[in-house]
Every structure is written in structure tokens, then in C-alpha cells.
Amino acid sequence: SLFQLERFPARLAYVAAEGELKQPFKDELPTRQAQLSTLQDTEEFDVLVVGGGATGSGCALDAVTRNLKTALVERNDFSSGTSSRSTKLIHGGVRYLQKAIMKLDYEQYMMVKEALHERSNLLDIAPHLSAPLPIMLPVYKWWQLPYYWAGIKMYDLVAGGQCLKSSYVLSKNKALELFPMLKKDKLVGAIVYYDGQHNDARMNLAIALTAARHGAAIANYTEVVHLLKKTDAGTGKEKVCGARCRDVITGNEFDVRAKCVINATGPFTDSLRKMDDGKNTNICQPSAGVHIVIPGYYSPDNMGLLDPATSDGRVIFFLPWEKMTIAGTTDTPTDITAHPIPREEDINFILNEVRNYLSPDVEVRRGDVLAAWSGIRPLVTDPNSKDTQSICRNHIVNVSDSGLVTIAGGKWTTYRSMAEETLDAAVAAHRLGGGPSKTVGLVLEGGQDWSPTLYIRLVQDYGLENEVAQHLAATYGGKAFDVAKMARVTGKRWPIVGNRLVSEFPYIESEVRYAVKEYACTAIDVIARRTRLGFLNVQAADEALPRIVDIMGKMLDWSDKKRTEELEAAKKFLYLEMGYRSRSEQLTGTTEITLDTQEVAKYTNRFHKFDKDSKGFITTVDVQRVLQNISVQIDENALHEILNEVDLNKNGQVELNEFLQLMSAVKKGQVSDSRLAILMKTAEESLDLRGPVTVDRSGGGV
Numbered sequence: 226s227l228f229q230l231e232r233f234p235a236r237l238a239y240v241a242a243e244g245e246l247k248q249p250f251k252d253e254l255p256t257r258q259a260q261l262s263t264l265q266d267t268e269e270f271d272v273l274v275v276g277g278g279a280t281g282s283g284c285a286l287d288a289v290t291r292n293l294k295t296a297l298v299e300r301n302d303f304s305s306g307t308s309s310r311s312t313k314l315i316h317g318g319v320r321y322l323q324k325a326i327m328k329l330d331y332e333q334y335m336m337v338k339e340a341l342h343e344r345s346n347l348l349d350i351a352p353h354l355s356a357p358l359p360i361m362l363p364v365y366k367w368w369q370l371p372y373y374w375a376g377i378k379m380y381d382l383v384a385g386g387q388c389l390k391s392s393y394v395l396s397k398n399k400a401l402e403l404f405p406m407l408k409k410d411k412l413v414g415a416i417v418y419y420d421g422q423h424n425d426a427r428m429n430l431a432i433a434l435t436a437a438r439h440g441a442a443i444a445n446y447t448e449v450v451h452l453l454k455k456t457d458a459g460t461g462k463e464k465v466c467g468a469r470c471r472d473v474i475t476g477n478e479f480d481v482r483a484k485c486v487i488n489a490t491g492p493f494t495d496s497l498r499k500m501d502d503g504k505n506t507n508i509c510q511p512s513a514g515v516h517i518v519i520p521g522y523y524s525p526d527n528m529g530l531l532d533p534a535t536s537d538g539r540v541i542f543f544l545p546w547e548k549m550t551i552a553g554t555t556d557t558p559t560d561i562t563a564h565p566i567p568r569e570e571d572i573n574f575i576l577n578e579v580r581n582y583l584s585p586d587v588e589v590r591r592g593d594v595l596a597a598w599s600g601i602r603p604l605v606t607d608p609n610s611k612d613t614q615s616i617c618r619n620h621i622v623n624v625s626d627s628g629l630v631t632i633a634g635g636k637w638t639t640y641r642s643m644a645e646e647t648l649d650a651a652v653a654a655h656r657l658g659g660g661p662s663k664t665v666g667l668v669l670e671g672g673q674d675w676s677p678t679l680y681i682r683l684v685q686d687y688g689l690e691n692e693v694a695q696h697l698a699a700t701y702g703g704k705a706f707d708v709a710k711m712a713r714v715t716g717k718r719w720p721i722v723g724n725r726l727v728s729e730f731p732y733i734e735s736e737v738r739y740a741v742k743e744y745a746c747t748a749i750d751v752i753a754r755r756t757r758l759g760f761l762n763v764q765a766a767d768e769a770l771p772r773i774v775d776i777m778g779k780m781l782d783w784s785d786k787k788r789t790e791e792l793e794a795a796k797k798f799l800y801l802e803m804g805y806r807s808r809s810e811q812l813t814g815t816t817e818i819t820l821d822t823q824e825v826a827k828y829t830n831r832f833h834k835f836d837k838d839s840k841g842f843i844t845t846v847d848v849q850r851v852l853q854n855i856s857v858q859i860d861e862n863a864l865h866e867i868l869n870e871v872d873l874n875k876n877g878q879v880e881l882n883e884f885l886q887l888m889s890a891v892k893k894g895q896v897s898d899s900r901l902a903i904l905m906k907t908a909e910e911s912l913d914l915r916g917p918v919t920v921d922r923s924g925g926g927v
Contacts, residue, residue: 246663247499250437250438251438259442261442264447267294269467269483270294271483272295272296272651274296276491277302278489280489280640281487282640283643285443287339287644287647287662288437290439290663290664291660295441296441297433297442300449302746302747302754303429303754308426310425314638315423315638317340318636319418320540321337323376331504338383340640341639342642344420347638351702353700354702355423355428357422360416360417360542360544361400361416361529363415364414364531366561367413374416392417395416404525406525407421426753426757427700430755431672431756444472449470450468450478452469452497461537467483468480468481486629491603492602494631498625508605508607511558511559511560513571513600513601514555514600515554516604517553518594518595521545523543523550523593524543525545525603526548531543549762554575564801565599565600565823566806567597567598568599572597573591576589592890592895592897592899593894604634605620605621612625621636630647630654638669641664670702674702675698679696679702679705680695683697683705683706686706687722689709693720693731693733708739726773736751736755736771739755740756741777746781748777749794752766752770753798755888767799778791805864828885834851841881842878845910848867851908855908871883887899
């Protein structure tokens, strides 16, 4: 029917595109070493893309599927910058539509329409990595209900045949039934609309790997040292004809020659533009967006929340993601850096906004922040415009006098159309040929053989845990079987294969082995982008690191020195960029003790049950003695770790004052899931009852 033609244009385009596209690496991807050899040995590429984020990878895929000889280099890892640090939404932008209507702004309206088309396409071409997500907009004033309803209905209308599902209005009771954590006071009702959600870093990687399958030579950890230029015989002008590149891992330098160089470096746009021409002014105006991850119990499994009017005028999303809850984002001017760090004030700002919307019964604790990160939005001013101060709401494509094509700005959702526009400009400026773009409907890596029931076959064929099988299917799609084949036997009755990296997450050891095939070169690549453990829980990621380094070390033949360096670098990444520092700083030597007399007496008494000799401090020996009394065994290394979390002056023992500081921080919500606090509380109860006790690492309240 006509409706189906409109709803699934992507699939029809794909059927047509698939027939004429070659996939030289359909079965096995070339190794990184083979890709580097291709970069060095190819006489001249048609297109060299600099930048392996969503836009750069999109440009490489667009170019190679036009039958252009394509290369891509990225100085860090694919998706290591802004593309892995997004809100994880594939959206048209409800607030842009609001502005378009209020200001009768046609450009803004078309931007939303294009993004909604791209949203539909992205959900079609990577069904394993993306899905529609209902998002609730709670309403606390009667007059806002028709106002918001009209706006959201307009959003559905603009999407037309590509509307995911129709929005609807909820009564107060129904809203609380679906989102029980919501603040009840003054709630009038709610409106629910649909947008898309995805695993951003894996999506970025899927785009890059799809380009590689089609024959693009792509290499991460390969930086541009300087651009190559030659004088045009016809005009006498200097033209960019490639780049001098350096393999960051070995230090080896080589030239990559290309008819056209595309600058898709996100926040680093200006550094490449200045390599081209030192007189170029900056066009990038970077803004930092911080997100935090809190436990999954803060939100329902399949319902997000949109706060349309925060105290500083920005919208805040509150979304379930990978069984956790993401809250963000902020918007503050920042310096350009490859390693943005989330600030404590931004984390607290988000927590305060979350408190405004949640029921007073739900205590939003600082200690519940399991990870936090900052991503740099590359907002741009248009170099083609006379008014260079006005920030471009969309993206810009610019071809310099020397032929460097720059694509900057834009957003995740529209990466494909931005890439198409960039390649159209490059083809026209450099007369490359190759025909029109073929990426609408082109299914990405893992999407071809995916089905919603694929995980059942993984459980049945390989003996994987249900949760692990669902995770593999949702991460690798049809390629999940390759990961399962690499999984080792557990030696247990069940699961038969698939040893977890950490007990509470479904990531398994064979994913680390498979990650190396997906061009992972460092432990950070594995915890941040091949798996998302670092983004979900910094402590769990820290715990998994030694095993990850061990597996990678064997596969990549790392020396002991290299293994130590990898471990240290990954710990530093978690500490600075993933918010571990902010988390660990919640309990410091200067933490104020805000306990009343009764509480001090209660906790001092608890402490003395462990400090039998009244030394004023406890060690692992004291804790072991009490645990033996109640027939509980804990590994000594684990016990050292538990005490070390609270041992502020690092002297190998926990003083009474340190214990009282811990209990005070727990009371204030700055620290949650403290293993020592929970262990001592349950041990005390067991001593009183002389009954059995279990100590669970993920703990409860204290």
C-alpha cells in the first residue's frame, strides 16, 4: 500500500542498493595492520576522511558506497569523542519544533523534519542497536496540558508516515501507575510521545565497520601530522592532496594521498582548518554537556522523562538505558580538549533537577551516581556568513580555497544526511564522479541477520545465560553468533559457556577477544566503546580491568610493561573522564561529621564490636575474626579492598573517626552501597541474633 511505501522507504531503497553494492570483506574484516598497509600502499584515494566519529564514519560509508576509493583515519578510537558521550537519543528535537512554531522559523521546522526522517531511517538500518522509547512529559499546571499536547501532536504530524507511535495523554493516576517515582503533588496529568534510543558508540562503530566491509581503508590511532599540498598546474594555486599520517601506537609515519580530504573532526575542526591555512579564524564554539548514570530503579524499564523547563531553561532528560538510568544534560562553554572531565557542580545541578520531579519518598543520593561524563558539542559559526558571531543551529559544509572540505556542527541523528551533503559538495568541488548517495536504507553491521527472537537461538545453540544472550543480540545483532563461538566453557552446569567479566553485568570474556577483531587497541576501547561498562558503572569497570588487560595482552602479545601501562591508563580514564574521582571524593579526610549524639553512640558501639582490644582502629584481622564468629567467609583480597575504600589516610587501618565520617556521608546520601558499612551493620545484627548473614556487594541502605 501507499502508506507502507511511505513508512518504509528505507527498506525499499536498501533492496535496490544491495543489488549493486560490492562487499569485498563480507566474511572477515581486514586486520588493523592490513588496513595500515592499504593506506600506505595505495597510490591515490578518491577521498580521505579525517575523523572517526559518527559524521566521519558516515562520510566514509557514503563515499565507499558511491564506488569511490575511500580512506579514513582517526587519531584516537572510533567514537572516542563526542559521539560516545551523547544523551543516546535519536530524535527530531521537540524543543526545536517549539521554537520553529513560536518564531515561525521555517529553517528550524525543516531541520526537525529532516531529523525525523533520519530517525526513521536509523531505526530501520540498525534494528539491533536502536528502538523506539516512550518519553513522558509530566504536567503540573492545567493550562499547560492543551499547550504541550498541541506541540507534541505537531511533532507526530511533522513525522507523518514516519511517526514511530502516536503520542497520548494520561490522567494523573495512569501517569503514576506507569512512573511511580514521579512527584504526586500538583500533578495534573502527563503526555507521552515517542523518540528513538540507541547505543551511540556501538552505532558509530557499526557505521565504520560497514564502511570497512564495503572496502574503505579505515584505521584508528592514526593521526594527521600535516596536510600534503601540490600546486595546481591550471590555476597556480596550492591544493590539498592528502595527509602525512602517524601510527600513534608504533610512531611510524607515512603519506596518504587523496584527490579530496574531508575534515570531520568535531570539536577539533579548527585545528585541521588551521593546518590548511594558518589565517583561518575559529568557527567552533565548544559547549560541554554532562550526563550522569544512576541505578535503574530510579526510572521504569521502558519509560523516559522529559523536564521541559529546568531552573536554567534547558531541558533535562531522564532515560532508562542498558538497565540503568541516564540523566542529563548541561550546557556550559568549555575549552576544547580530548579528555573532558565532568564537574562536580554539573553533577549536583542534574541531581537537583531530578529531585524536583521525583517523589519525596525517593531519596536522590549523590552516592548513587555510578558514572558521569562530559561530551563536547561542536557548535559552529558559519564561515560563509557575514555575521560570524551567530551560532549555526544546524551544520555547515565548507570547501576552502585549497579544496579541504569541512563538515561541522549538526547532531547525531542527522549524521547520514550530513555525510550525503558533504560528499555531494566534495564530488562537485573535485569532480570525483561516483553517482548519488546510496546510504538510505543501507543496513549496518549486525543488522542484516537480526530478529527480535535471535537471542533464543543463542541460548539454545550455545548454552548462554538468557540475560547475556539478550545483551549479545542487542549489541552485535547477527554477529552475536561470532562472539558466542569465541566464548569459553564455564565448567558449570549452567551457563555452559560465557564467563562474565563482572557478576552484575552481562558482558562476557569473549567480547574482549571479539573487540580486538573490531579494531580495539587499548583497554579503554573495551570498557568505553566495545562494551559500555565504563559508562554504566566505574567501580565495576575498574574491577573488570585486570581480566580485560590479561585477555588483550595474550591476543596482542603485550609485554608486562605494556600491560601495566594499559591498566594505569584505563584507571586514569575512569578516574578523570568517567567520574570516578567525583565519586571517590565524596568521602575525604575533611568530610564533616553531622551525626547526632544518639547516632554517634550507636555507630561507636558498632565499631567497638569489631575493635575488641579498644585500639581505636580496626584492620582486616579484626573484621575476619567477627566474620568467623558468625560463620561468614570473605576472600582476604576482597576484604582489603573493602577497608581501603574507607581508609582515608591509607595507613592500612580504619580509625573510629574515619568510620564516623563514612556513616555521616551515608546519612547525607553522599555515599551509597558502602561495602564496609553494610558488612558491619549485617554482622552486628547477626552477632545479636547469632544467625547466618550474607554480604552482597551491591548492598542496600544502611
